[in-house]
Amino acid sequence: MEERGSRLFDGRDGASTATLGATCPSATNRLDAALSHTLVVMSKPTISPSLYGERFNCPRCGAFSHQMWGNLQIEAKFPNGQRGYFTRATDFSDAEGAFAVEGTSVHSDRDSAEPKWAYSLCSSCLQSAVWRGSVMIFPAELTVPEAHPSMPEDARMLYEEARATLPVSRRAAAALARASLESLLREIEPGNKSKRLDEMLATMKTRFGDDLWQLLTALRVAGNDVLHGDRDDLVVLLLDGEADVVIEPFFGAINTIVDKEIAQPARTQALYELIPQTKREAAEAKALSSGSLPEAVSLSQPSPEGPHRA
Numbered sequence: 001m002e003e004r005g006s007r008l009f010d011g012r013d014g015a016s017t018a019t020l021g022a023t024c025p026s027a028t029n030r031l032d033a034a035l036s037h038t039l040v041v042m043s044k045p046t047i048s049p050s051l052y053g054e055r056f057n058c059p060r061c062g063a064f065s066h067q068m069w070g071n072l073q074i075e076a077k078f079p080n081g082q083r084g085y086f087t088r089a090t091d092f093s094d095a096e097g098a099f100a101v102e103g104t105s106v107h108s109d110r111d112s113a114e115p116k117w118a119y120s121l122c123s124s125c126l127q128s129a130v131w132r133g134s135v136m137i138f139p140a141e142l143t144v145p146e147a148h149p150s151m152p153e154d155a156r157m158l159y160e161e162a163r164a165t166l167p168v169s170r171r172a173a174a175a176l177a178r179a180s181l182e183s184l185l186r187e188i189e190p191g192n193k194s195k196r197l198d199e200m201l202a203t204m205k206t207r208f209g210d211d212l213w214q215l216l217t218a219l220r221v222a223g224n225d226v227l228h229g230d231r232d233d234l235v236v237l238l239l240d241g242e243a244d245v246v247i248e249p250f251f252g253a254i255n256t257i258v259d260k261e262i263a264q265p266a267r268t269q270a271l272y273e274l275i276p277q278t279k280r281e282a283a284e285a286k287a288l289s290s291g292s293l294p295e296a297v298s299l300s301q302p303s304p305e306g307p308h309r310a
């Protein structure tokens with residue numbers, strides 16, 4: 001991500017960067033830093049894998065990369081008159097009757113050769129995906145969004161593991177997503193002394209709003225109970241294969257928290273610091289004298305340059 005970020009940064013319009021930089025270089029850099037992740041996400045091509053596609057986002061490494069294609073084949077053995085047998089590679093198909101074995105020879109039925117199996121090879125990571133007709137069989141397609149680019153590292157690892165696990169086990173995915181949520185909440189509120197996730201969430205209901213809070217509570221219960229074998233209604237849904245509608249919003253909810261609690265404040269702060277210091281101080285002094293502070297100030301971190309905010 002860092003590499004992509006710096007490439008994007010280098011490619012930005014030089015004139016506008018220079019103009020802003022002449023006004024306030026450090027603020028411009030902070031704005032760039034805060035916005036670069038967002039811009040990277042916006043500019044990163046997201047083309048889903050498709051059969052014989054020339055370029056798409058690799059299902060193995062995620063890079064937008066050139067793809068090479070080949071058909072999966074079997075070696076079929078055919079009688080060859082007086083001289084015995086010869087072999088010929090034939091596109092593999094799992095259709096009924098695609099191949100017939102007679103003695104030691106294999107006959108292919110070309111009419112029933114669909115669907116064919118193929119592989120795509122990523123030029124970036126040199127790993128393959130396997131296709132049956134137009135459907136990618138391996139790796140199973142990931143149906144939930146990637147981790148938010150501003151997600152802290154520990155929560156991200158758990159999130160990505162949950163995401164990759166989902167096609168194989170919804171229960172394992174729910175447990176990992178719950179662990180990601182807990183890691184994230186401890187990261188954004190390190191001062192929260194609650195030992196348990198339910199206690200932490202109880203203190204955050206107003207902060208997150210009802211909808212998000214209810215979704216997080218559902219994730220907490222699902223992720224917890226699948227591990228402990230409790231079979232309440234939500235866990236029964238997970239166990240009984242109807243979880244597609246249930247579990248995917250959990251991932252969206254985790255990304256929403258990252259955006260709301262980490263990315264948005266960073267963007268706000270970067271924009272706010274573009275205001276000349278004297279005007280910021282005047283605005284803050286006015287807000288203080290009227291008994292309130294602007295939201296940007298209440299969200300701000302102490303700046304290393306040390307602007308004196310009243």
Ligand SMILES: [Zn+2]
Nearest residue numbers: 058061122125
């Ligand atoms: Zn790849």
